[in-house]
Amino acid sequence: MDDKVDDVSRDDVPAPSRRKFLAQASAAAGAMAVPPAALAENGANLPPNVPEWSRTQGRPFLSPAYGLPSPFEKDVVRVLPNPPAAFPTGTRTPLQELKGSITPNGLFFERHHANVPMIDPREHRLMVHGLVERPLIFSMSELMRLPAVNRIHFIECAGNSSAEFTRPTGKTAQEVHGLLSNAEWTGVMLSVLLREAGARPEARWLLCEGADAASMTRSVPMEKAMDDAMVVYAQNGERLRPEQGYPLRLLLPGFEGNMNIKWLRRIKLGTQPWHTREETSTYTDLMPDGTARQFTFAMEAKSCVLSPSGGQKLDVHGYHEIYGVAWSGRGRITAVEISTDAGKTWQRARLQEPVLPRALTAFRADWHWDGKPCVLQSRAIDETGFVQPTRARLIAARGTASSYHYNAIQSWNIDANGGVTHVHA
């Protein structure tokens, strides 16, 4: 049967590692041997205590027929920042509770600047103008007749994890890194719209503007617009959620979240960036020498172990699969390495296929916890060769005055009782 398992299993666990796991697994899994009474052929072949839900009819169909999670998962929700803000502008995804690469729409992080507009899609328009041959206004139904694509991409707020520049804040992965989510997006390549309008050769930048009361505006380089940028109207199959830009948003895969303009109503082509409020007074990187870096668009490679992670507790010694996610705004993740000794030694994790560019990539590694205190870390490497830096290296280069683009290695401390806490190590 050894050969059978390795022949037919299509997962990405290399055979030697799998064999090793399986050899140790009975003890490692910690599963109970079945007590003899439970196996007695008592008519129903059931363990002795048959629960209520196996004996009576369950809940009938929901009305309205839009489903929700189990009541037992009521605490798996987005949370406001901790410590609380006087005027909160974002909620965070419960990363440590999620098991796949897709973020359910109900848990996709939020960040907005004038709360969430409720836009009537029949009245919404997108205007494309400026340095174009044919200024155009599109209704939603006109956009939705055009050639579309589906793409899986993450969005990360430029300010995600920014408190980490100074001290460890937040207990859980959600509190520390939760301004990050991943979805399958559907929409039209922006290059198609620019071709329709006839972008003039001298057009090098786009001003993209939202229809919310903040009139969020950002300058986008033409190279990105003609590469993988999209205007999207659907997310994980269904139409965008209101807090994600319903009925239309810009998607700039891998670029800082703020640039992915929600409630998109206008694209103006010009020769220079516009230096809007969101790219001058905010969303710049204050450097140790007092200068501010502007237009640092791409979110660099980053990763986080989610299991075990802050706020969780290891309840047994022995086998635990280490699980986490990695991502890069520059392309595909090529490797993730795991350390269980605060960065002294590293082992290669398994990556979940398919590995897609600018998408959350799940990683996993086998681990036997011996019950001793230790520090868990992960580091991501992307297809440009970039290696996620230690916190010390990031601070040496960037200082501690910045509020954006924090991507240092996350450390989780595990104490002798199995408690997991957020530390800088």
Next chain:
Amino acid sequence: MDDKVDDVSRDDVPAPSRRKFLAQASAAAGAMAVPPAALAENGANLPPNVPEWSRTQGRPFLSPAYGLPSPFEKDVVRVLPNPPAAFPTGTRTPLQELKGSITPNGLFFERHHANVPMIDPREHRLMVHGLVERPLIFSMSELMRLPAVNRIHFIECAGNSSAEFTRPTGKTAQEVHGLLSNAEWTGVMLSVLLREAGARPEARWLLCEGADAASMTRSVPMEKAMDDAMVVYAQNGERLRPEQGYPLRLLLPGFEGNMNIKWLRRIKLGTQPWHTREETSTYTDLMPDGTARQFTFAMEAKSCVLSPSGGQKLDVHGYHEIYGVAWSGRGRITAVEISTDAGKTWQRARLQEPVLPRALTAFRADWHWDGKPCVLQSRAIDETGFVQPTRARLIAARGTASSYHYNAIQSWNIDANGGVTHVHA
């Protein structure tokens, strides 16, 4: 700029097709040219009528913080069968409203036999016994420490579209084919659990049983169990929804939905199938010669155009992208062909990458509607070479007495007014 578009766009539209589209696109898109007044530099660069949502703060954060669709999408929900059943046992996914390959969890189709149990995950157990060396009982936390994988797979009810054996029923894709959904699943390969328990060489079949009041039981061949079968606890990242088997279900990729036992509590290994109620009195295929085919597990290749589809209306002549989904329980979709003349001629559609085995695969094709009545069809071809049959061919082989495994080509009639209706053609 021609070269630029084709160089940098990474979508799967072949360059010649794209060029053709773009050449015709200004007329095809039907987008309005911007009226001069709208472009006047009036301070805000906006069209003259600025809507309310651009002038006032929007909706604050939700509490509880689990998000929901826009109120404008309130009709995009699962529906009960039409015509109504006295004791409804399923709801259907609004396929024609979905734009991607992922089905949001709130819209994933339902089919159950004793309503939806509300199971406490702390009390739920999975027993593996019968022809094994080490009978085992797993708690959820024990299962969730084991090596896991993420896989995107569809599930289709064996009885999906079954009314079509006799006459066209249902108006929309949802009503006709809505017992079909697709998700990213997370869980443990079943082969890992069987290895843990030490499956004996003589074990050839598994009895898999649910913890609902129907005690749903099905026999599963050992080959499938050791191939790509999983026990899954998460769906699109979050924990399974109650109606999808929370906290644990069996996933047999490509096999008829009924076998993907929800609320999975027991797996018993034996030498022969058990001939349970669900594989004798139901879920068999009654053939023209009066015999019943048993154990026809795989859902064969099938496809459906979703845009345009029944109940929709083409509001303009000219360019429309044809969009739909294809799937096969035998592996990957290798091609989808489109006919706009009731099957006389066919053109190749574009497939959305990545094309994954036993997963919904989106397809798209360019189409210029000339305003004349016509019949739209799609046919799927999978990696085994199987070609989705016409309805006539399916009926010739299978007769009209069956209730399962209907996978004939879907026909949508388009009338001179652009109205789209479900026909047998």
